[in-house]
Amino acid sequence: MIEEGFIASPTQKDNYCRIWSRDSSIMGLASLLTGKEDLIETCRRSLCTLSKNQGPHGEIPSNVDPRTKRVSYGGTAGRVDGNLWFIICCGEYWKKTGDDRFIEQMIDSLEQARWLLEAWEYNNRGLLYVPPTGDWADEYVQSGYVLYDELLYLQALREIICIHRHLHGSANHELEKKASRLKHLIRANYWFWEEDDEPEDLYHEILYDKGRKAAAQRGGYYWMPYFSPTGYGYRFDTLANVFVTLFEVSDEEHEKLVDEYIADRIVHEEVMLLPAFDPVIRPQDKKWHDLQMNFSYTFKNAPYEYHNGGLWPMVTGFYAASLAKRGQSDLARKYLTGIHNANKQEMDGDPWSFPEYLHGKKYVAEGTSRMGWSAAAAILAEHYLEGKGLFE
Incomplete structure (x- = not known):
């Protein structure tokens, strides 16, 4: 500060x-x-x-x-x-x-x-196109129509709609229509059941068919992370799967299935923290070459590190907030305890280091210390547990 x-x-x-x-x-x-x-x-x-x-x-x-x-x-x-x-x-x-x-x-x-942002839709069809390195996962391997960014876009439109109504004393029907369409596009193109008909708000027929095939690799039900002109990604994007609930895009059935997947496959119960993405990309995986080539200063994404399996207090904080908002206070408190325990770990001999992330196997503090958003994670979770909230 x-x-x-x-x-x-x-x-x-x-x-x-x-x-x-x-x-x-x-x-x-x-x-x-x-x-x-x-x-x-x-x-x-x-x-x-x-x-x-x-x-x-x-x-x-x-x-x-x-x-x-x-x-x-x-x-x-x-x-x-x-x-x-x-x-x-x-x-x-x-x-x-x-x-x-x-x-x-x-x-x-x-x-x-x-x-x-509207110009960044490029084809004027409602979804933002995000280039490689174009968001917080700037050293990871996803780009195109990235769910995390589409959800933030939806909430940003909602904020502007609210501001417009206040400043002008009337609704902006074009913006409201745009936000409504974006919500439908998200629900239609990022969630796949095993057997379902093509949705009304289909973005592209051939891509959707590729999405069905990619979805079969998930090992459970959750929201797909992104698609691009070449196909869909299938790895679990934790923030995207949290925001889709926090921003009230999903329904109870989606939420139940995602919660179950997180409990069964994602959370590291020893520390009650979540990775940014899962599963980990390893040297034998197809995506490894692309991952290894993508870094700003030094390569950070070895298995179980940084975006590639590192465990993030910030990411976990938003999930704890989502659980608290939905009345799952006991589970939210367990995650909050995990955040506190991570934040108080030592780095370079200093306690309460507020690390960027923990190593996904060793559970030791790594990345940069004294991260403001690691502290913010605990604050968000605590206040949601007290009944406060955002995005209302």
Whole structure:
């Protein structure tokens, strides 16, 4: 927490000591549940810093270095989810604080970001197209129509719809229609039963047939992570399967099956933490070559590390919040305990290191220490257990 907003980590490693649109928004959302004025004000300042450095086409910075003032809009590709998290956090900040002046000052930035997102649909058919390295899993191997990003897009549209209604005193029917269609597209194209007819909101007939074949590799029922012009991925994307419930896109039958899959196949009960993706990609797997070639500084995705099987407090925090929202408080508390136990692990001799993730087999703290969103995970889960919430 600095004058310009929330930094991802004060650790002087790689580029973590910056105001990241994604990290600062997640920390900002957690701050809104605390009621603490200094944290909420830091959330506002983060959003103002990002808005002030918005690019000429509406792109929200991936990150801003508060020391050098250097602005990055992405690495080898732009970051789609930075725009999405920015819009969501602006909307939630305004709804929680009632700060009308803030939203009036932000509306131009929000509209520019929205127009850019619509351009990123490319074919004007309702789904964002995300390039490789284009979101938080920037060193993993998924791209195209990525469910995680589509769900954030849906929530971002909902935030703008709410803001528009407040500022203009009327509904924006085109935006409401767009959000409704996006929800239908998600439900139709990312969930597969063993035997089902083609849905009404089919995105592409041949791709959907490829999706059926990919879905057979899952070993259970959950939402597919992405599809692209070449086919579907099948690995379990934990955040996507959490957000589809947290943003109220799924129904109870979906939720029951996903919860069962997480309990049976995903959670590491020894530590009560969840991986970002599952199963782990190993050297003998087809995706290994692509994974090994994709990194910014050094290769981080060895088996059971980072996105490739590392266990994330941040990811687990959103799932605990989802469970609490659905009345599964006892299970949510077990996950919250897992988050606390992870956050208090030592790194470099320092206790309470708030690590980025734990190794998926050794259960030791790895990645970058003093991660703000690892702390935010505990705050989100705790306050959802107290009956508070977001995205209402």
